[in-house]
Amino acid sequence: MKNNLLYILLFLPIVFLSAQTSDTIPVTKTETIVVTKDSISNLEPYDPLAPSRAAFYSAVVPGLGQAYNKKYWKIPLIYAGMASGVYFYLRNDKDYNLFRDAYKRRLAGFNDDEFQGISDQRLIDAQKNAQKNKDVSIIVALAFYMVNIIDANVDAHLRQYNVSEDISLQPNFEVNPINTQANYGLSLTFRLK
Template identity: 70%
Template structure:
């Protein structure tokens, strides 16, 4: 009986040795990823024809390219510049016609023109001056028109660049180890995305 008891005890001990598993515990680790939108403004899709379209709109109707770019404040400036050029052209054209008509009347022998105290040479100079000013007025008007087209094109190009609002100016303080004196400075930080 004792032999049986030892056999049973030996059997239980042996089976317990073989029945053991490893003590390592495996844990499944689930990582949750949080995605945060990096910028405040939504990213616009790149449109390669947007500058050409804005320039075309401004060429057809001055200021329309600025409206396309949503720069409405530029439209009155464009029209004011072009209107000033046209106004001065009309004024100089009227003056030129008055000087010319008075000079023609004098050549025909009449002495009843509105410029009684002015000599013939002064009337000729006034005509030349009015003609020159008419040309300058045309140049100013055309310059504002061309500036309108160029501005719409350049503004549409620049709208497609993503510029960060993270522009900071910070003072900095460093200690110079060689001469044991403080060094002061400014740091300008600008990030391109």
């Protein structure tokens, strides 16, 4: 009996401690996302050719890619930029021809042009300046044409990403009550549904 009591006294703390550790089994919390047909039905299907299609449309007819992407407000900007480049090209071409014809008449011996008080060297400089402005005008018109194509392509790419209002960026300003110094911060919040 003493022997049994000794065994009980020796093994009781071991059984008690093992019972304590077996009660503290870590519990893991699992979260599941439930997707219903209603939450999927409002999303547009993924179209891998949409960016190239929008770029092709804008290359054929400027602004058509923006109409394809339903960004109608960009179309007048594209046409205004291209039209301004063409307008200044035509204006500088007219000035260039005017200066060139006056210089040619002076070389032929006539002095009855409209630039009576201007020297021959100034007419040559005016021709060079008008030629340079013609080149810049063509570059501006082509730049607007290229931006039109690139914008349509990038916008079609971005339409396929889920950009929701559940993402927010907020500045944070707090005053430390201990030393009354300002603490600045920035928080980025993602709300997943």
